[in-house]
Amino acid sequence: MTLLIIDDEPRNIFALGAVLKARGYKVLSAPSAPEGFDVLRREPGISAVLLDMMMPEMDGTAALAALRADEALRHLPVIAVTAQAMTGDRERVLEAGADAYVSKPVDVDELLRLLKRYE
Numbered sequence: 001m002t003l004l005i006i007d008d009e010p011r012n013i014f015a016l017g018a019v020l021k022a023r024g025y026k027v028l029s030a031p032s033a034p035e036g037f038d039v040l041r042r043e044p045g046i047s048a049v050l051l052d053m054m055m056p057e058m059d060g061t062a063a064l065a066a067l068r069a070d071e072a073l074r075h076l077p078v079i080a081v082t083a084q085a086m087t088g089d090r091e092r093v094l095e096a097g098a099d100a101y102v103s104k105p106v107d108v109d110e111l112l113r114l115l116k117r118y119e
Helices: 010-022 033-042 060-069 089-095 108-116
Strands: 002-006 026-030 046-052 078-082 100-103
Touching: 002 010, 002 033, 010 026, 026 033, 033 046, 033 060, 046 060, 060 078, 060 089, 078 089, 078 108, 089 100, 100 108
Parallel strands: 002 026, 002 046, 046 078, 078 100
Antiparallel strands: none
């Protein structure tokens, strides 16, 4: 299974990518939503996207709207990965178009359970 991590923080990409690679996933990454869209168009085998919700240039909500509006990409499962863990944040992210939500710091077991849904 190939995953795309879109996150503007290189340390988050490194840490999450290392954990996922150790579990047998192929991991691609992009430091912004626009670059993530480029990767999605170049790499047709991506199975799911892990999307940081708080990024400059294009935040996760705008990225979800663009992804869901794109006929070729709208089917992709998106797991929102965010430090926003206040009451109502999960609901807002899911209403914006995410398929699932995990808060930072990421509970790896929870994330792996979510990913099993998309294998």
